[in-house]
Amino acid sequence: MDQIYIPKNREGLGIGEYVIVRGVLGGEVRSEGEEIKSRRPFFYGVEEKIEGIKMRIIGEIFRIVDESEGKYENVIITGSFLDRGFGFNDVDILLVGQGGGVEKIKKKIESGIGIKGHVILMGREELIKGVASDPLYLLMLSRFVARKRTSYNVKRKINYKLLDFYLLKSKVLLSGFDELNGNEKYYLTRNMVAINLFVRGAKIGVEEINSMIKKIFELGAIEKIKENMIDKKDFLKKYKKFYDETFELVMRGVGDGTK
Amino acid sequence: MGQNRNKLLGLFIGNISNAIIHKILERAIQIEEIARRYGKEIANSFDIARRYRKKINPLGRSFPEKDVEEIKERIIKNVKSELGVRIARGYKGISLDDVEEIVLKLSRTPE
Numbered sequence: 001m002d003q004i005y006i007p008k009n010r011e012g013l014g015i016g017e018y019v020i021v022r023g024v025l026g027g028e029v030r031s032e033g034e035e036i037k038s039r040r041p042f043f044y045g046v047e048e049k050i051e052g053i054k055m056r057i058i059g060e061i062f063r064i065v066d067e068s069e070g071k072y073e074n075v076i077i078t079g080s081f082l083d084r085g086f087g088f089n090d091v092d093i094l095l096v097g098q099g100g101g102v103e104k105i106k107k108k109i110e111s112g113i114g115i116k117g118h119v120i121l122m123g124r125e126e127l128i129k130g131v132a133s134d135p136l137y138l139l140m141l142s143r144f145v146a147r148k149r150t151s152y153n154v155k156r157k158i159n160y161k162l163l164d165f166y167l168l169k170s171k172v173l174l175s176g177f178d179e180l181n182g183n184e185k186y187y188l189t190r191n192m193v194a195i196n197l198f199v200r201g202a203k204i205g206v207e208e209i210n211s212m213i214k215k216i217f218e219l220g221a222i223e224k225i226k227e228n229m230i231d232k233k234d235f236l237k238k239y240k241k242f243y244d245e246t247f248e249l250v251m252r253g254v255g256d257g258t259k
Numbered sequence: 260m261g262q263n264r265n266k267l268l269g270l271f272i273g274n275i276s277n278a279i280i281h282k283i284l285e286r287a288i289q290i291e292e293i294a295r296r297y298g299k300e301i302a303n304s305f306d307i308a309r310r311y312r313k314k315i316n317p318l319g320r321s322f323p324e325k326d327v328e329e330i331k332e333r334i335i336k337n338v339k340s341e342l343g344v345r346i347a348r349g350y351k352g353i354s355l356d357d358v359e360e361i362v363l364k365l366s367r368t369p370e
Contacts, residue, residue: 161350162288164350165285165288172303175274175277175307251344254345255350
């Protein structure tokens with residue numbers, strides 16, 4: 001039997017008395033009608049402990065979704081919100097299912113919690129397809145907190161034409177360096193690196209991508225890009241080289257006749 | 260000032276070209292949900308082009324006809340060259356016939 005120590009002068013609880021202990025989001029909390037009100041979230045690829053305040057936000061998001069009109073198979077929280085600290089701009093929320101009411105959920109999150117929710121609605125089948133063929137989906141689901149237990153381990157399916165399409169997005173940085181802020185630059189760089197790793201069959205995760213970015217651009221910290229503190233000439237030279245290499249990898253696949 | 264205008268114009272054209280290439284590749288891939296899934300991403304190039312446009316004279320009204328023609332030609336050249344690289348590498352299903360039509364349609368769209 002587990003033991004929990006509390007001050008002996010705690011009112012209402014005698015020494016040796018049996019109690020029920022449950023977390024804030026905790027266990028399975030049942031109302032009088034035995035209806036499950038909330039469950040402990042499931043963590044995937046989350047290695048560091050998530051700050052208490054963020055856990056409360058996650059719980060609140062789950063509650064808002066539960067009380068919405070849509071029916072969702074699962075709710076997934078991902079992205080920079082799960083990074084250590086409070087440097088996130090919004091919370092990436094993936095609703096898996098066919099339910100509607102996304103706009104209402106967004107508004108409720110914004111007015112109720114005071115943070116911006118980037119909400120995406122997607123059917124399970126579409127999500128599985130995305131994870132198999134899109135490096136950014138793979139990255140998104142390399143680390144997440146879910147409402148329910150789940151698994152998105154699917155075999156990679158390389159569609160080179162699709163990867164060429166995704167990679168083109170990163171070309172914007174070459175002609176838009178001055179107009180893009182640090183976060184946009186990081187996002188486009190991450191996209192390019194994720195595609196490179198995907199084609200080469202390497203593991204894709206936040207850590208893997210960040211360490212590759214640091215290596216390519218010889219950076220001490222990834223924040224240098226996010227905070228727009230990079231040397232334009234040097235960065236663009238290395239960026240173009242890596243972009244061309246990745247484009248070459250992708251084109252080789254397109255040329256081999258893979259659809 | 261003139262040199263700066265040319266540079267900004269080049270960046271403006273580069274980003275519009277990128278958006279059009281995206282559109283044509285989207286057609287070539289023929290995956291139904293791609294437009295829904297990546298519509299915002301494609302709009303990114305247009306968004307940056309818009310940011311550049313706000314820095315190029317004349318502000319608040321259309322480019323003079325002479326500039327419009329030059330911009331159209333440069334975009335068509337850019338797009339065809341970028342798609343040509345792919346076709347030369349064995350990419351099937353890209354139609355260069357649509358380029359002029361898309362650029363023309365775009366030039367008629369209010370800024």
